Every structure is written in C-alpha cells, then in structure tokens.
Amino acid sequence: MIALKDVQFRYKKQRPLFENLNLTLQPGFIYGLLGKNGAGKSSLLKHMAGLLYPNSGECRVFGYNAQDRDPNMLQDIYVIPEEFELPGINISSYVSNNAVFYTRFDYAQMDAYLTEFELPRTVKLSNLSYGQKKKFLIAFGLSTNARLLILDEPTNGLDIPSKSQFRKIMASALDEEKLIIISTHQVRDLENLIDNIVVLEQGSIIFNQNVAAISERVTFEYNLNGVPDDEVLYSEELHGRRAGIVKNLSGMETRVDLELLFNGIVKDAATINRHFAN
Numbered sequence: 556m557i558a559l560k561d562v563q564f565r566y567k568k569q570r571p572l573f574e575n576l577n578l579t580l581q582p583g584f585i586y587g588l589l590g591k592n593g594a595g596k597s598s599l600l601k602h603m604a605g606l607l608y609p610n611s612g613e614c615r616v617f618g619y620n621a622q623d624r625d626p627n628m629l630q631d632i633y634v635i636p637e638e639f640e641l642p643g644i645n646i647s648s649y650v651s652n653n654a655v656f657y658t659r660f661d662y663a664q665m666d667a668y669l670t671e672f673e674l675p676r677t678v679k680l681s682n683l684s685y686g687q688k689k690k691f692l693i694a695f696g697l698s699t700n701a702r703l704l705i706l707d708e709p710t711n712g713l714d715i716p717s718k719s720q721f722r723k724i725m726a727s728a729l730d731e732e733k734l735i736i737i738s739t740h741q742v743r744d745l746e747n748l749i750d751n752i753v754v755l756e757q758g759s760i761i762f763n764q765n766v767a768a769i770s771e772r773v774t775f776e777y778n779l780n781g782v783p784d785d786e787v788l789y790s791e792e793l794h795g796r797r798a799g800i801v802k803n804l805s806g807m808e809t810r811v812d813l814e815l816l817f818n819g820i821v822k823d824a825a826t827i828n829r830h831f832a833n
C-alpha cells in the first residue's frame with residue numbers, strides 16, 4: 556500500500572506545490588494518474604520512489620517511509636521515468652548487471668517480453684530507437700516483479716501495435732500484490748487497462764474514483780440533443796455536436812471515455828464529485 560499523509564512540499568524558492576496532500580493506493584490495481592502539464596504528477600511519483608522528500612507529512616510505501624530509501628523498499632520499486640538514458644551495452648549485459656538488485660527478477664519472463672516486443676538483443680541499448688528503449692525498460696521493469704511499478708508516460712514513442720502489446724502485457728502482469736501507477740497524457744492508451752483514475756490539478760487531488768464506479772454513475776454521450784440539462788454534468792463540442800458526461804440514471808454500465816471524463820473534471824471537478832458523493 557502507498558499512503559501519503561498531509562504531505563506538504565515546495566521546490567526551493569517556489570510557491571508550495573503540495574499542501575496537505577492525502578492519497579492511499581492499494582495493491583492489486585492499476586492507477587491512472589492524470590493531470591495537465593505542471594500539475595505535479597512527476598513530483599508526486601518522485602515522492603513515492605523516495606526521490607523527493609516532503610517538507611512535512613509523510614509518504615509510506617509498503618510500510619516504509621519512502622524518503623529513507625530502505626534497500627528492502629527499493630528492491631520492490633521500479634520506476635520508468637519519462638526521460639532516461641541507457642548505457643552502451645547490450646541487453647544481456649544490462650540484465651546481468653542490474654537484475655541482481657531485484658530478488659524476484661524473472662529471466663524467462665524477460666526473455667518472453669523481449670520476443671513479444673521484437674527487441675534486437677545484440678544491439679547496444681544506447682543505439683536502440685526511443686520506442687525500442689522504452690519497450691526494453693517496460694520489459695525489464697515488469698520482469699523485476701517489483702510490487703510497485705511506476706510508469707511516467709510509458710506509451711510515448713510506442714507505435715500502434717506496441718501500444719496494444721503494452722496494454723496486454725500490463726494487464727497480464729498485474730496480480731493482487733502489485734500496484735501499478737501510470738502517469739500519462741495519452742488517456743486513450745489507458746482505456747480498458749486502468750482500474751482507478753486519480754486526477755491532480757495544481758498539486759491537489761481533484762478526483763479519485765474506481766472505473767467501475769464511474770461507469771455505474773455516469774455515461775458518456777456523443778449527441779446530447781434531447782438530454783435534459785439537469786442530467787448533463789459536462790458538455791463540449793465534438794465533431795459539430797454536443798458531447799458530454801451525463802448522470803447514469805438507468806444503472807446500466809457503459810464504456811468510460813477517459814478523454815471526456817478528464818476534460819469534464821478539469822473544467823468542473825466540483826459538479827462531477829458532487830454527483831459521485833450523492
């Protein structure tokens with residue numbers, strides 16, 4: 556479990572980014588962390604990995620205070636950052652140098668991911684394309700079997716087949732012990748993958764809901780003609796029509812449109828949260 560309690564944080568000489576931020580994340584789920592540029596997603600993920608420390612409050616990961624960077628905690632965390640550099644060595648050298656840090660590293664699993672992603676094994680990692688490097692890190696990260704996997708913009712640079720491979724691989728990698736957090740702007744890439752949506756805005760959590768609850772409470776409509784105004788929680792122009800988020804009064808579960816949902820939350824989180832609270 557990850558528990559952030561009353562976290563306050565500011566970068567030096569900046570105004571506070573997090574003020575009393577509270578958030579609990581449970582294993583067995585994939586969380587989508589969404590937010591506009593500069594909302595604080597990467598900073599939040601860095602707190603969880605013990606790379607940034609709160610000014611006050613605490614961030615506990617599997618019971619450890621993340622800022623202590625206890626080796627037992629670190630071997631259970633794998634972070635794939637948005638920007639990274641890989642050394643000029645081939646995959647097998649990298650694996651034999653780095654897998655030792657993870658007690659549950661599964662070499663057969665790594666091999667299967669490399670085949671699935673069609674990664675060339677003899678080329679130096681530094682000479683791979685950006686998308687290939689990303690796929691290599693995803694393969695390595697999953698093979699560590701770390702209980703906490705943090706992925707910052709993992710689908711950036713992936714081609715279309717690789718994005719669907721990514722979704723398939725992530726879904727199959729999840730078990731009840733693992734907690735996966737994916738931060739992204741590419742919300743469509745997360746559809747049918749994430750269990751929970753957390754939205755951050757100017758350092759505050761403005762929305763935190765389970766996808767099943769979302770599909771039970773609201774529907775996503777692409778032509779609001781005829782829908783009474785008091786049932787519409789958010790609307791926008793889409794291909795010349797009014798699309799939007801509507802109260803689900805039928806109780807039938809429908810597909811969650813993450814892009815519409817995100818737009819609605821950013822525009823007016825209070826209205827949407829009020830509906831969920833009722």
Ligand SMILES: Nc1ncnc2c1ncn2[C@@H]1O[C@H](COP(=O)(O)OP(=O)(O)OP(=O)(O)O)[C@@H](O)[C@H]1O
Nearest residue numbers: 566567569572590591592593594595596597598599
């Ligand atoms: N090292 C730093 N020093 C000072 N301010 C920083 C630093 N890193 C980030 N910030 C500021 O903190 C805020 C949050 O940045 P952060 O990178 O966490 O946002 P983000 O949600 O990940 O953004 P993006 O979607 O653009 O990657 C921004 O206003 C940013 O300018």
